[in-house]
Amino acid sequence: MSLVMPDLDQAVLDRRAQIVSALRGIVPGEGVIDSAAEMKPYESDGLTAYRAMPMVVVLPETVEQVSQILRYCYGEKIKVVPRGAGTSLSGGALPLQDGVLLGMAKFSRVIDIDYENRVVVVQPGVTNLGITKVVEAMGFYYAPDPSSQIACTIGGNVAENSGGVHCLKYGMTTNNVLGVEMVLMTGEVVRIGGKHLDADGYDLLSVIIGSEGLLGVVTEVTVRILKKPETARAVLVGFPTSEAAGDCVAKIIGAGIIPGGMEMMDKPAIHASEDFVHAGYPLDVEALLIVELDGPKAEVDDLLDRVAKIAKDCGSSVLRASNSEEEREKFWAGRKAAFPAVGRISPDYYCMDGTIPRAKLPFVLARMRELSERYKLRVANVFHAGDGNLHPLILYDANKSDELERAEKFGADILKLCVEVGGVLTGEHGVGVEKRDLMPTMFTEADLAQQQRLKCAFDSEGLLNPGKVFPKLHRCAELGRMHIHAGKVPFPDLPRF
Amino acid sequence: MTDTLKPRDAKEVVEAVAWALAEGKSLEVVGQGTKRAVGRAAQTAMTLDCSGIDGIVLYEPEELILSAKAGTPLAEIERQLAQHKQELAFEPVDLGPLLGGKAGGGTIGGMLSVNLSGPRRIKAGAARDHALGVKAVSGRGEAFKAGGRVVKNVTGYDLPKLIAGSWGTLAVMTELTLKVLPVAEDVETVLALGLSDARATEAMSAAMGSACDVSGAAHLPQKIAERTSTKAGAGANTAVTAFRLEGIPPSIAYRREKLEVMLRSFGSLARLGAEDSKSFWRAIRDALPYADGTQNAVWRISTTPSLGAKTGSAISAATGAQVFYDWAGGLLWVEMPNETPHENAVRAALNGQGHALLVRAGASIRASAAVFGPLESNLNKLMRGVKESFDPSGVLNPGRMYPGL
Numbered sequence: 060m061s062l063v064m065p066d067l068d069q070a071v072l073d074r075r076a077q078i079v080s081a082l083r084g085i086v087p088g089e090g091v092i093d094s095a096a097e098m099k100p101y102e103s104d105g106l107t108a109y110r111a112m113p114m115v116v117v118l119p120e121t122v123e124q125v126s127q128i129l130r131y132c133y134g135e136k137i138k139v140v141p142r143g144a145g146t147s148l149s150g151g152a153l154p155l156q157d158g159v160l161l162g163m164a165k166f167s168r169v170i171d172i173d174y175e176n177r178v179v180v181v182q183p184g185v186t187n188l189g190i191t192k193v194v195e196a197m198g199f200y201y202a203p204d205p206s207s208q209i210a211c212t213i214g215g216n217v218a219e220n221s222g223g224v225h226c227l228k229y230g231m232t233t234n235n236v237l238g239v240e241m242v243l244m245t246g247e248v249v250r251i252g253g254k255h256l257d258a259d260g261y262d263l264l265s266v267i268i269g270s271e272g273l274l275g276v277v278t279e280v281t282v283r284i285l286k287k288p289e290t291a292r293a294v295l296v297g298f299p300t301s302e303a304a305g306d307c308v309a310k311i312i313g314a315g316i317i318p319g320g321m322e323m324m325d326k327p328a329i330h331a332s333e334d335f336v337h338a339g340y341p342l343d344v345e346a347l348l349i350v351e352l353d354g355p356k357a358e359v360d361d362l363l364d365r366v367a368k369i370a371k372d373c374g375s376s377v378l379r380a381s382n383s384e385e386e387r388e389k390f391w392a393g394r395k396a397a398f399p400a401v402g403r404i405s406p407d408y409y410c411m412d413g414t415i416p417r418a419k420l421p422f423v424l425a426r427m428r429e430l431s432e433r434y435k436l437r438v439a440n441v442f443h444a445g446d447g448n449l450h451p452l453i454l455y456d457a458n459k460s461d462e463l464e465r466a467e468k469f470g471a472d473i474l475k476l477c478v479e480v481g482g483v484l485t486g487e488h489g490v491g492v493e494k495r496d497l498m499p500t501m502f503t504e505a506d507l508a509q510q511q512r513l514k515c516a517f518d519s520e521g522l523l524n525p526g527k528v529f530p531k532l533h534r535c536a537e538l539g540r541m542h543i544h545a546g547k548v549p550f551p552d553l554p555r556f
Numbered sequence: 557m558t559d560t561l562k563p564r565d566a567k568e569v570v571e572a573v574a575w576a577l578a579e580g581k582s583l584e585v586v587g588q589g590t591k592r593a594v595g596r597a598a599q600t601a602m603t604l605d606c607s608g609i610d611g612i613v614l615y616e617p618e619e620l621i622l623s624a625k626a627g628t629p630l631a632e633i634e635r636q637l638a639q640h641k642q643e644l645a646f647e648p649v650d651l652g653p654l655l656g657g658k659a660g661g662g663t664i665g666g667m668l669s670v671n672l673s674g675p676r677r678i679k680a681g682a683a684r685d686h687a688l689g690v691k692a693v694s695g696r697g698e699a700f701k702a703g704g705r706v707v708k709n710v711t712g713y714d715l716p717k718l719i720a721g722s723w724g725t726l727a728v729m730t731e732l733t734l735k736v737l738p739v740a741e742d743v744e745t746v747l748a749l750g751l752s753d754a755r756a757t758e759a760m761s762a763a764m765g766s767a768c769d770v771s772g773a774a775h776l777p778q779k780i781a782e783r784t785s786t787k788a789g790a791g792a793n794t795a796v797t798a799f800r801l802e803g804i805p806p807s808i809a810y811r812r813e814k815l816e817v818m819l820r821s822f823g824s825l826a827r828l829g830a831e832d833s834k835s836f837w838r839a840i841r842d843a844l845p846y847a848d849g850t851q852n853a854v855w856r857i858s859t860t861p862s863l864g865a866k867t868g869s870a871i872s873a874a875t876g877a878q879v880f881y882d883w884a885g886g887l888l889w890v891e892m893p894n895e896t897p898h899e900n901a902v903r904a905a906l907n908g909q910g911h912a913l914l915v916r917a918g919a920s921i922r923a924s925a926a927v928f929g930p931l932e933s934n935l936n937k938l939m940r941g942v943k944e945s946f947d948p949s950g951v952l953n954p955g956r957m958y959p960g961l
Contacts, residue, residue, distance in 0.1 A: 175761050175862045176886075198767075220710045227707070233714065234685050249934045255910035256677060256886060257858035259929050260939045260958070261726070262684055265717030269710045286767045309618040315641055315738030354769065358807030414706040416619050446708040447619070486708040494711075501711060502701070509700045509946070510713050516941030528712070539948065541696055543577050 062109060062492055064526045068157045071137055075114055078137060082117050082159070085127045090165075092116040101160050104145040104152040105207070106493055108409075108463065113140065113154035118162045122240070122248060122278045125161070129276065130246025132159055138522050139244070141272040143183065143215030146207040148410060149491030151218065151271045151527055161276060163214050169193050170279065178237060178254050180281045183214025187221070190282060199284040202229035205487070206395065213280050220269030222487035224320040224394075227445035228353075229285070231487070233268040240279035241267060244518045254281060266513060271489050272524040274517040288353035291319060292363055293390045296370045297344030297377030301325060304346035305420040307373035308444045311350065314369060316362055318445060319353040322394050325424065327439035328401065328452070329393075335400035338393030341377040348444065349390055397441045398452065405437070405454035409466045413477030414486035417447045426476055427451060434469040436462070448486035449477070475500050490528045498530050507531075512538050560603040566691060566699050566730040572604055573697040573728065576951045585724035585953050587627055587663030591670055593655050594915055595723060595956045597923045606665060609730055614705070617642055621688065621705055622736050626665030626729040633664055637736055645737040646683050647674025647837075653847035654854065654916060665729045671721030672856075674841035675772035675800065678764065678883050684720035686735040692719060692727035695947025705733045718942075724953040725961055726946040740771075740802035745828035745836060746812060748797040748819045753777060753865035753881070756797040759822045760884040761861065763799050766818060768811045772800030773884040774840045780880040783845040784836070798828075800837060840882050846891045846916070853897040853917045854890065859910030861886035870905035874898065899925050908932075928957045 071078070075093075082091045092098055093115045103110040119125045132139050138158035145152050154160045166182035169189075173179065174197060179190055187208040190201040204223035205211055211221065217239065222231045229235070238252030251267065252258045267274055298304040304323055311318065324332065324340075324347045333340040340347055350366050352359045363380055370378055381387035393400075401408050415423055424440065431438045437454040451473055455466040474484050474494060478501045484494045498507060507529060514521070515535035525532060561583075563569045576583050581601035586592060588607050610627040617640040624633055630648065637643050649672035652659045673682040689703030702715035716733075719726055748759055756775035763770045774797070776784065781796040799815060801808045816825055828836055839845065846854050859867055864885035871877050871890055875898040878891045892898055895918055902912050914927045931939060936958075943950075943961045955961070 173862075174765060176860055177764060199765075220714070222708060230681065230685065231708070231710075233717070234681050243934075243938070247934050247937075249938060250932075251935070253909070254860040255858045256682070256883060257671075257911045257913075259911050260931050260935060260961075261942050262671070262718055262721050263935075263938065263942070265684060265720075266713045266715065269714050286765060289767050312620060312738075313618045315741070317738065354803075355767070355807050355810045357810045358804055361804055361806050414704075414708050416616070416621075416706060418616070418619065443708070447706050448708045481704075482706055483704040483709045483711045485711050486706070487710055489710055490712065498712070501704075505698050506700045506702065507712075509694060509698070510702070510715070512945035513713055513715070513718075513942065516938065516945045539944075541577070541948065543574075 064155065065138070065532060071157050072114065078135070079115050081131060082115060082128065085131065086117055086119050086124050090118045090120065092118070101142070101145070101154060101162070104142070104147040104150060106148055106150040106153070106491065109150050109153050109492060111154045111156050113160035114157055116160045116162060118165050120165045122242065125242045125276055125278055126246040126248055128159070128161065129242055129244055132522060133244050133246060133520065136520065136522065138525055140524050141218070141276050143212035143218065144186070144210050146211040146215065147219065147489060147491060148412070149485065149489040149493040151489050151491040153492050155526065163212070163276070166214070166278065173254065174199070176254050177285070178281055178283050180279060181213055183217070183277050183280055184212050187211050187213060187216055194284050195287070198287050200287050201282055201284055202235055203232050213282065214277050217268050217277050217280055218270065218272045219487070219489045222448070224322060224443060227321065227443070228317050228319050233265060236264065236268055236280060236282050238281035239264065239267060239277050241275040241277050243275050244520065244523050252281065271491060271528050273514055273528060274523065288319070290356045290359050291351055291353040291387060292359050292381050293349055293351040293387045294363055294366055294378065294380040295340070295390050296348040296350065296375045297341040298346045298348070298374065299344060299376050301346040301424050302421040303374045304348055305417060307348060307370050307375065308417060310369045310373060311366055312445070314365065316365060318350050320349070320351040321445035322349045323347065323442040323444040324394065324397065325440040327437065328397050328441050331400040331404050331439055332393035332397050335403055336392045336396045338389050340393050344376055349394055394441065401439050401452045401454065406456040406458065409453040409455060409470055411451045411453065411470050411473050412448070412485045412488040413474050413482055414446070414448045415477050415480050415482035417444065419480040419482070423449070423476060423480060427473060430469055430472050434465050436466055436469055443486070446486070447482065471497060492527055495528060496530045498528070508533070508538055515539070560605050562605045562608045564608050566609070566693060569604070569609070569693040569728050569730055570697055570699055573693055573695065573951060576602070577697055577949055582951050582954050585728050587666035588629070588661050590657060590661040591651055591666060594651065595922065596927050597919050598953060598955045600954070604728065606728065607663060612636060613731060620707060620736055621733055623705060623731060623733040624664050625731050626663060628664045630662045630664050630667050631660045641739050642736045643739045644686065644734065645676060645680040646686055647676045647841050648672065648683060649674055650842045651915065654843050656849065659842070664732060668720045668729065668732055669722065669724050675774060675837050675882050678773065679771045680737070684717040687716040687720050687732065688735055689733035690716045690719055690729050691731040692729045694727045695949060695951045703733065707735050723956050725943060725956055726952065728952065741804050742808055743800065743802045743830050743833045744808050744812060745833040746799045746801065746815050746819065747826040747828065748823045749826060750794045750823045751775070751797050752795070753868060755822060756795070756881070757862065757865045757885040759797055759819060762818060763815060764884045766814070768801065768815045769803070770799050771802045772798065772837055772840070774798050775881040775885065777880060780845045780878055784839050798836065800833060843889045845880065846889065851895050851916065851918050853892040853895055853921070854915045855888070855897070855902055855912055856915045857888040857890060857902070857906060857910060857912040859886060859888065859906060863909055864888055867905045871902055874901040874905070895921065897921055897925055903929070931958060
């Protein structure tokens with residue numbers, strides 16, 4: 060692994076025994092883990108190519124404990140890496156060898172279910188699906204649905220601003236969270252937002268969501284819940300070319316239809332999925348679209364007819380609409396199993412997450428085929444077609460010399476390509492350590508410096524999750540310095556009134 | 557007399573801020589200045605008029621995105637969107653008439669800076685939820701960008717949303733990219749008549765908790781309903797609780813029936829068709845019942861929907877104010893009987909459960925009142941840190957929101 064992480068703080072490592080004992084003073088019993096064997100499960104997250112053993116793992120149970128841990132670490136200048144369920148695909152929870160790994164799994168209580176105001180207040184260790192589970196008997200659900208929703212926690216979703224297949228219509232985490240309680244690196248506890256929609260001061264919630272654990276440790280989350288749509292139907296559409304499929308997506312949206320979900324798969328992904336789950340996907344097409352419409356039956360049926368007509372006009376070769384809930388789920392089964400399906404045809408795969416303007420899809424897919432030949436690695440594509448979020452899966456074998464390295468280079472080239480066509484490095488998986496060093500392809504030094512200055516407002520010593528998101532670490536004092544050129548003749552050409 | 561600078565591009569904004577920094581001066585950042593009468597009255601050396609940085613940069617209806625220079629008139633953008641049957645789904649509030657000016661003014665940059673969203677906020681989110689990317693100049697005189705031009709992006713901190721609602725105190729926006737959405741094919745409104753504020757809150761909660769997909773839920777007590785020039789008020793002569801349904805006609809018909817079945821236990825019902833609905837919801841959006849040519853103090857209060865009616869009646873009891881409700885009871889528009897804002901009564905009734913903004917008040921009142929409310933101390937410290945990270949010398953709109961920010 061070629062990743063450069065922050066320099067090890069030997070003085071901290073030398074005091075390890077003392078630090079462990081101080082943490083035991085805060086979190087009694089089994090909440091502090093310091094043996095290598097027991098810390099092993101924490102050495103990586105969902106991005107398993109990167110591993111590091113933390114200095115110590117601590118699993119607090121109360122906000123007061125989190126506050127004391129952070130205050131202690133702040134005073135002792137010890138780095139802290141927060142962790143939810145560890146499902147990050149970008150290495151956001153990758154431990155630091157000289158850092159405390161702060162696991163939030165024990166914060167698993169649902170605090171308040173408020174149907175009157177359609178909000179639920181939970182602790183951060185509640186899983187994404189867990190929120191829906193507690194309200195579904197009353198017909199409600201929590202909209203963002205990342206594919207790891209059975210395991211990933213709402214705290215992690217806040218850190219990553221998680222999306223899912225339904226976010227074109229229902230938004231990402233940032234559009235569905237109304238408030239948080241958060242502990243700053245100094246140990247101070249702040250409450251931001253609540254059950255109301257507009258809050259005092261700057262909209263800090265907007266930067267906390269998606270901050271990848273760099274600004275604070277969230278200890279409570281208020282989310283809004285929605286009434287489940289009465290019906291949902293999906294239509295499966297096959298196309299002879301990816302251009303035709305892309306055209307169809309554009310025309311559906313151009314017609315004013317925002318589907319609940321709109322997914323695309325390319326030929327390798329279709330074949331891998333079909334072989335695995337036998338969802339009945341057509342095998343003689345280059346691209347497959349799954350379009351899901353939800354709402355009242357009358358609306359769904361009407362829009363489905365419109366979508367079908369648009370698809371035919373765009374040259375679809377196969378078109379099947381679901382006529383039962385069972386059939387709809389079968390259509391989705393293949394898409395939902397796409398990652399493990401690819402896992403069956405290759406010893407390892409590397410999942411990318413760029414977003415592109417949708418119109419560039421045929422160009423990006425063609426370039427990807429060229430790159431695939433150059434790197435001699437296969438690639439399968441699944442695509443949140445509605446919002447342009449592309450998940451290329453690069454197939455490789457970690458046991459073959461240099462294949463991982465080639466896969467990473469291939470992946471980096473794909474992400475650079477996404478930026479080149481006007482897109483971004485990551486749509487929903489986060490920067491973490493994975494895309495950290497690619498940040499300069501999208502942002503200038505001034506762009507990144509402004510982002511890092513914002514971090515300084517929350518974490519002046521740079522102790523919270525350092526080494527993630529930003530390619531270069533700068534001290535806050537250095538970032539804060541200003542160069543003022545006094546005496547310069549101001550704007551000679553600027554109109555004045 | 558305040559001197560005005562009118563930059564034509566981002567580079568000239570950089571020059572202006574660099575000058576202010578070098579001279580130790582501050583700048584009042586404005587677009588067309590339509591919302592100048594909101595916020596604390598700030599003392600600035602010079603006005604930075606951004607209305608000359610204008611023009612739509614890119615509009616791709618099929619990608620659901622639009623990029624425009626910050627000074628582009630909002631009306632021009634809405635005109636372009638309408639040609640493609642699209643819109644800004646959050647219904648930006650037009651404060652013009654309320655503040656005694658004209659309707660239809662303002663720039664896209666000003667719109668995002670204040671993040672004031674209309675009735676559809678409960679379904680579609682706020683302006684900030686549609687902000688995808690910005691190019692801006694910080695109070696350090698540095699041009700930077702954040703976000704992007706795609707609807708799904710988690711690359712770096714979401715600064716476009718932070719800058720939304722910062723009232724020009726963090727950075728001078730020069731270009732922004734917004735998510736745009738299709739206009740619903742049709743719209744209708746179901747009215748429940750004669751409900752008390754408390755009953756109306758229950759009715760709105762029931763509607764929001766149903767699968768009727770309501771895109772607006774507002775309650776006008778009788779006195780306010782009488783002030784609206786639409787049929788809803790003038791014809792009914794009673795309190796009006798309104799529920800908006802948008803979508804394709806067969807869907808509206810189905811949901812209307814469902815909603816009416818649910819609402820019958822609350823009171824007698826009436827309906828508004830498409831045109832009446834549009835003017836009714838515009839009146840709610842812009843608080844037109846209070847656009848009465850006075851300078852009577854007006855508050856806009858966001859709270860938990862179930863607390864709205866209680867908060868409203870406490871304010872009325874203490875001050876004699878008029879109140880009407882949007883956002884299913886979670887947004888209160890309050891008009892005082894005269895120019896006195898009765899800040900303490902408002903804060904006491906709200907009791908920390910939300911946000912109160914003094915939208916209309918005379919300059920002398922705004923100079924001393926906490927227009928945006930007091931900030932809890934830990935939060936205040938954090939907000940100050942955020943301000944300093946963008947504008948350490950306090951060059952941009954200093955004190956517009958809070959003293960020291």
